[in-house]
Amino acid sequence: MIDLTRWPDADAMIDEALARPAGERLAFVRQAAGDDAALREALEAVLAEADADDAFLPPGGALTGTIAQALARAEAEGAPAPAPRLAEGESFGPYVVTGVLGAGGMGEVYRARDGRLGRHVALKVLPVRFAADPARHDRLAQEARLLASLSHPSIGTIFGFEEYDGMAALVLELVEGPTLAERLRRGRLDLDEAIDLAIPIARALEAAHARGVVHRDLKPANIKVTARGDASDVKVLDFGIATALADGDRPRSSPGDPRPPVVSTDAASPGAVLGTAAYLSPERIRGRFADHRADIWAFGCVLFEMLTGTRAFDAPTMPEVVARVLEREPEYSRLPVGTPASLVRLLRRTLRKDPARRLGFIGDAVLDLEDARAELRGEAEQEPVSRGVKRRTARLVAVALIAGLAGGGLAVWRLMAPDPPRVSHLAVPIPEIDDLVSGELPGLAVSPDGRTIVYRTRRDGVIQLVRASLDQHDPAVLPGSANGASPFFSPDGQWVAFTGDLKLLKVPVTGDGPPIEVADAPGGARGTWTDAGEMLFSMGTRRVLFRVPAAGGQAQPLTALDEDAGDLAHEGPVALPGGRAALFTLMRPDGPHVAVVRLDSGEVRALTSGRDPAWLDDGLVVFARGDELWAARFDAGALALEGGAAPVLQGLEQGALAGTPHFAVSPRGTLVYMPSRPALDRRSVVWVARDGTETPLAVEPQAFTRASVSPDGTRVALAVASPENRDIWVFDTARGTLMRLTVDPATDTAPVWAPDNRRVAFRSERAGGGIFIAPADGSGPVERLTSSDGPGRPAQTPYAFTPDGRQLVFAELRSYTDQGLGVVTLDDPPVAATLLDGPFAEARPALSPDGRWLAYQSDESGRFEIYLRPYPSVEQQRIQVSRQGGSSARWSRDGRELFYFDGTSMVSVPIAPLGDDPGLGSPVVLFDASRYNQRLGPVYDVTAPPERFLLIRDGPPGGTPQSRRELRLVQQWIREVVRILDGAS
């Protein structure tokens, strides 16, 4: 190892060498080092770094990897404004500079004349780093193209992004006139004028939001006041530019892309920073998810400032501004006398700290402003009813257009024209009686004309397939579809095929008629219906693709596994038009691949990584990678992808165990999908009986992460997360009191009761981290049981005490790539030891009540299954309990049952008798536990008989409506895909 500290002169030698031409350095150090070989080698190694131009430790490299986004180089932000790079009369490509408009940390702005088009434009010349980095440059150009598509009379147009002579610039519409900031320096606006200006600002935002573009830096300095006839008008400048510049390191993926917030990118002076922060919404200041509602907040700030002449949140220093934004209400008393009530209401609704409670759609503001104007002119509302209808309709359309962005409201698939001219993100209304099922089986289909969808739902306690149509009012169950899955349409849209446990079936889409058997399909089928009247499908019990006439018959294998290539399975075929080939998912050890098979020869070719491909007309293939949909162009002649793939949609719901993505597309480009559920801060703790009946625990909804009931059933330990901390609380079920057990500022979580009912063990990150134990009533000190200070700093999570309370089994992340089980014996001092340390992830251990058997989950088969081993001699025997995926094992208190989560339901396996060789009964489904699913299955606890399961669920306790999943439908989605691919190419 190089250690130059031994040589006091080494630094001088390096400096000397570096001062010489590269070719002479080696000779120099050889001579300087003389016969000291160690020194010579060390110096050579150091000098080699001067020439090393490889991927090793590039400057800023930690910030460009997957762990972090690139950190914009600080140079521009800390440096004084650079001197203008272009002088009057100089050219930038076809543009001739005619004046300097301004300069700031994000570059200089020039007035220029476009020699080709003869028009005057504004050139925003970007700092060198934007031009220097080709990847960043490309993405910025792509972003600019998207922004350029935004056309609205009140939006300053972005013409494009151009680069000449190593300089990159955004070409912008040149808007004459003062900015609103300049205007406001002269004082507040009259009510009339303020409303007249606010309406076009709101309309500009509305138009942009409908296109999925968020401004992100709305403030008076970005609003130009122009004249239109006698009246004032506005142009909102720099739409989306803050995002484009600050976030130029990440490809744009979808209109709903929730980008992390970026505070002012124009930090050349403290004043500029202050000027931006005053319009930042609380969620952006906190660095949280920020969407179009941050613009609505900024709009409220601007409106307040127009009406009062003072900023809504003003203070001399940044911390005070921030504090005001976060904690204080604006001084509404500053509003001028005579401000219409509707205007005050609008301000209050736009300036709510909690974005969830804020005005959701800026289009509503236009209506309020029009109301205010009418109020001001003394025009009483003449037709309150029709007015109400107008408002409602406007809002619903707004919901429809923005649904993909806002993650908000339900509604209105039916409200829209069946074939709208543009991309429309819609929420599909799901009846109250339906509870959409996700899980590992596909459950969505959309008809070729995009007018009918089929979804998989739990209705009347039974999983069924339901058809919903634009043409019909009530979604209806498809006959014979109980426990069905994997629906797909015939090419003419007249039939829906689906699978039961054993058969591939088809049924008229009208529901008029019983299901007709097409083929045997043990283990269920996933299929497609070709133009040539054939069905292709994969089977749960076989690993290749099959074909069968759609009229029915004997299925024949279509593909064969290529064992040499490592093929594990061929799944989920989708026919390509023309009947020549089909796409499917090719499972290999390195993960799923999108693949294509020729129907004449069965020849298979892998195309790219991803799964569940689907075909869109115009030669497009979409497929899932994780929770994202990706798209690529596909040459149907060559059966190969053309060009690269690009992400086109994020946030698909996935099955919890195997990651099945829940979406379907029609070839003409209608997408239906189940959005992943947002992270919820409000969860409830509930008791669930064996039949699924829920009883809430009387605690306020919070971000609970784990709940554990004391052996005597009188108390519940709860792990509660807040943005600031994670702590453990103890709830007394008899008295209904909640007491905080841990107060350490470090994370404390994962409580487990000791058998004595008196102590709670938990994981803590305090003092280096480890497992600790404390009296449940807080009456004594917290004691350490294990330490995470070992190699690799393992994270240890307690799970199960032995009946005598002498030992505690825990799960442990032991190295960076391995998770196993450990056990700590509660001696003085406690002694920790490894219990299971296989090459796979062993997790969530549970000990039988007699302490003789250990249940746990392992992913050794490729997915989590439940296994049993004798305890403590875990190496003697291993019994697999679950076969179809299982996680989160718990024992009944009598040891006669083992419970686990199978990906959808809570399952019970009878065990009798508990002895040297436990006999396993058949698993029995108890209740649908998907709503308690915490990604890899719920962490829960079980009481003594009659068993009650202590579970955590999203949202408030009670009715399913709050927890229901929803469906989104995107009409004309194909246009969005094409646009993104065009932008990416």
Add this chain to the structure above:
Amino acid sequence: MDVTELLHAHREGRPEAFDRLLPLVYQDLRRAARSQRRRLRAGDTLDTTALVHEAYLRLVDQTRADWKDRGHFMAVSATAMRQILIDHARERLRLKRGGDLQRADVDVDALGVADDAEQLLDLDRALTRLAAVDPRQVRVVECRYFAGLSEAETAEALGISLRTAQREWLKARAWLRQALGSRPA
């Protein structure tokens, strides 16, 4: 002393100011990172630009700040960012392996297969060993690799000459390349 005063003290060459700044900056960045991370979806990563910038806005009194303070703040942030990135990498790997199962906010299933978490952790361990040999080189690496500072900014931030910043960077690279078993191309 508040952050602004500590920055000034640091600029005036009082080394203890760095040690007092680090926990403040780390805590703030970490809290911001955590609240941002809780809202991330699979594949997303931390927006460090926003984090550092916001921390600077939150912690430094702009009316009293010199533009040079930004460089010093970046130096402290560089060390803090290393810790945060490493914590994040560790977390990702833990989730990838199905660990910490009760943390439900992250889409465990979809966490990427190929990422640089392992390499970052290897580097972190190597840096910890390098700190025993030459702590200044570690600071240089933090500034350059973890915060993306230029040679000149690194020199300014650490109060060393440009030549030293360049030399120590080469020495650190050579040492780390050997420690990580990576040969020049």
